[in-house]
Amino acid sequence: METKILPGSYPMNGGDGEVSYARNSQCQKRAVDDAKKIINEAIADLIDIKNLQKSSNRFLIADLGCAAGPNTFFAVQNIIEAVDNKCKTMQKNDPEPDHQYQTIEYQVFFNDRIDNDFNTLFRSLPCSSSRPYFAVGVPGSFYGRLFPKQSIHFMHSSNTLNWLSRVPDHVGDINSPAWNGNSIFCRGDNKEVAEAYLNQYKKDMEVFLNARAEELVAEGLLALVAVGGRPSGVPLCQINMGKTYEFLGSCLFDMAAEGIISKEKVESLNLPQYYPTASEMEELINKNGRFSIEKMETFPGPGEHFHNVQTWSMIVRAGFEAIVQNHFGNEMVDEFFHRYTKKHAENLSIFYGITKLVQINIILKRKVCSK
């Protein structure tokens, strides 16, 4: 499956075929489910329905990094049910029992980068008669402005903020102390490389938070959920997800050693992904200053997907095929993922004792005066 990819863009696999993201995102679905509770509580505690009804009676939701579905539909459905529940509770407890609450109209903005497969997303939308919202697609990177000022009430982003906007400076430069030629990811056990990745992460988060602060209404909510995180002090290479990157990298180096792909090409590949600790995120949000952290939770991310070789290798392929194909061309892709699956199977036992990724869920509220 050949796809034309924009420079610096790494879409999830499109379509609804065997190796599509739509059919291989169970792991991400689990994370959406795990974030349900904190989102429900945030909506119950923090959304001001009365204020909303004073203005337009519309509730605008954005899902940032929605891919081609279907997880985005579950996430959005849950947000809408929570807002509806909040309305019902308010109506029940209203001291003026005759006061009629108007029905809220929902509009949902599904966002992803411009080369995301929006056609598949739209064709798999719940049908309009059973869908309690007007659906809209928004093409563009969330590391930049996507919406007019103060136009969105609730923003959600799940399984997305580990993707940086670009590969950090210097990690691809053989003359830099931050050169990361022996690895394709930020292992975390090399200080200069880790710093280069962290710096890029800081820049990206600042741009992300500033854009969202412009776009959200005053006191609008921003739910950043299923962020893959590290436990404090543990480098990524010692965590289940890090092992996946290690195996992907070692398959590439094996193929280079056999002359199938070039060694320089492998050395120059650096995945634009960063896994922060919860306190790194907290610090960046506080330093940015335009949001208050209303709720935050961390817990061990799902680990059982790693135990099923077939499922896990398809999830990995759906997420990383585009970036591999973009870097090495289409010819080596099948062979590469075949090798990766084999390597994962051979090392399966590792995934039973190993430290898991931390799942970080954070609910932010845009400060009224956010400058």
Added chain:
Amino acid sequence: METKILPGSYPMNGGDGEVSYARNSQCQKRAVDDAKKIINEAIADLIDIKNLQKSSNRFLIADLGCAAGPNTFFAVQNIIEAVDNKCKTMQKNDPEPDHQYQTIEYQVFFNDRIDNDFNTLFRSLPCSSSRPYFAVGVPGSFYGRLFPKQSIHFMHSSNTLNWLSRVPDHVGDINSPAWNGNSIFCRGDNKEVAEAYLNQYKKDMEVFLNARAEELVAEGLLALVAVGGRPSGVPLCQINMGKTYEFLGSCLFDMAAEGIISKEKVESLNLPQYYPTASEMEELINKNGRFSIEKMETFPGPGEHFHNVQTWSMIVRAGFEAIVQNHFGNEMVDEFFHRYTKKHAENLSIFYGITKLVQINIILKRKVCSK
């Protein structure tokens, strides 16, 4: 090029290849250009910038039936330039010269049916740095609600309203007096068939106008431009566009006579298209009652495209391939359009004297109390 099409949906050809709508819509582009003047005047005369700036300072535009571009981008660019010009004029003439007008933020909703090629549309958007608007795609039929109540300031629809939501009742029923077995379109010289088509058109326009009246802000504008129309009293079969349908139909009947496709299949094909007269449109809008007709113009539509066999047959293919393929399957498509091109070439002289389609452009304003 095989496409899966939803029942009752007839998308323009997707992609950006040789037979794509994106590369074969010069005729529709000309109509967009022809409508520029009336749109500019409408914005200069009728948009209330002061009122806008009192509320949100956003200006939301929808283009209904945008296809996969690029004409929609020209139309939208023109609308934005006209609003910007209006702002500048107001600022210049403001009795309080220190009063600062805020910069308006534009958000553009590109709408088409769910099986439109939104991927191509998004990938051909002007790049975000040179684009003065936030872009959004809206999948769904405009014969129904697409947006929350009172959320759009300006709606535009060009080259679209000749498409009915469905094939009219009875024209496919061999036992009905409105059976249209000998033709694939509403020729206009059979009273029962013409009535069946007109009835469907009336129903569709009523649904269309009611939906738009809900979605537009009070006094919001609805520009219905490049509607293909008939001069009063002239049936479609006597007009250049009608000849195109006649030739399409006769190629199908030829292929049926040669046993390539089934005659019953040809008899059961009815293009869901209606070409109203200007006064039919006027009457429907007045009867609906939720809009005032602010400006209206008719003039002979472009005729020169019909004189270039290659250009015209590609325009026809880009617009009608989906519906033909959907009805007869993929095998006959190339042969069919080859025959059509030949037939058009053989009859080219007809297009020099013949009556042209009328281009109808109408600017409507949503009444403040639109119920």
